[in-house]
Amino acid sequence: MTMLFFSALNISAQVKKPTLMILPSDNWCTQRYFTTTYQDIGGTVTVPDYQLAFQQDTELGGVISLIGQMLTDRGYSLKDSEQELKAMAMRTAEDNVTMSKTSGASLVESPLDVLKRRSKADIIVQIGWQVHKADGGKAVTFALEAFDSYTSKRIATATGTSETSNDIVPVILDTTVRKYIDAFDSQMDRYFAGLVQNGREIVLTVRCWDSWENDLETEYDGEELTDCIQDWLYDNTVNGSFNLTDGTESFLQFEQVRIPLTDERGRAVDARAFATDLRKYLQEPPFEITSKVMMRGLGEAIIVLGEK
DSSP, X not given: OHHHHHHHHHHHHHOOOOEEEEEEOHHHHHHTTOXXXXXXXXXXXXXXXXXXHHHHOTTHHHHHHHHHHHHHTTTOEEEOHHHHHHHHHHOTTSOSEXXXXXXXXXXXXXXXXXXXXXXXXXXXXXXXXXXXXXXXXXXXXXXXXXXXXXXXXXXXXXXXXXXXXXXXXXXXXXHHHTTTHHHHHXXXXXXXXXXXXXXXXXXXXXXXXXXXXXXXXXXXXXXXXXXXXXXXXXXXXXXXXXXXXXXXXXXXXEEEEXXXXXXXXXXXXXXXXXXXXXXXXXXXXXXXXXXXXXXXXXXXXXXXXXXX
């Protein structure tokens, strides 16, 4: 038991702190009407408008700066969400939809997915708060949540209410959140240590263009392509961990695909890098398959076989 305890401490000490990005929560944005809509497959979707929130809200910048300082003091690398949003706004030449040259199939990302992909933060931290009138001043209730940016799974939470005060909201939150930040930090630490040991979780989809003369049941050296892809995944995932949740002759859906955080050269591995390695593998004999890699956020990659 003692050996296990010290082993756990040693692993925790070796884990490099993840990269964070802090954003206002969805509920906070909705309550203050900082939202926008975009067209997705199937209809109109309403999402937070982070850029508008930073431009118009007088408290948000100060609150995020204070929480960011608490977390950087604990060793985290912080991506500046406001600057990332400004950079996104300047990249107007990039198309929102990726389309096949022949079939016209499209893939749409939400604004948050685009932000995740471009910033490549490991964890998204969201902060929301409400101000309540109280005798002698005001009290502030806050909710701090952390999400894995690859899977959107909630990995840490902290909630609380301040004492009555006449200070401005950022100052009240600074005092209140500090009481909870160590426990919040510990939750993120435990989660990220698990990623180091077990790999990062992504979703991988394999599809076929209509123009391709073959499919996933085509045999190469006596083995169906689906089985060849599964063999490659077994060899290249952490502990051979993945789950084929759906499959036909033209479609494969792999979930809980555990990829290493870094490659043999110490470079960060994301869903795109992992899928690109599979694309290169399928480009070699005996397959010689041309394919295209497309992304949805950081944690989902789509490989479409048959053409670029």
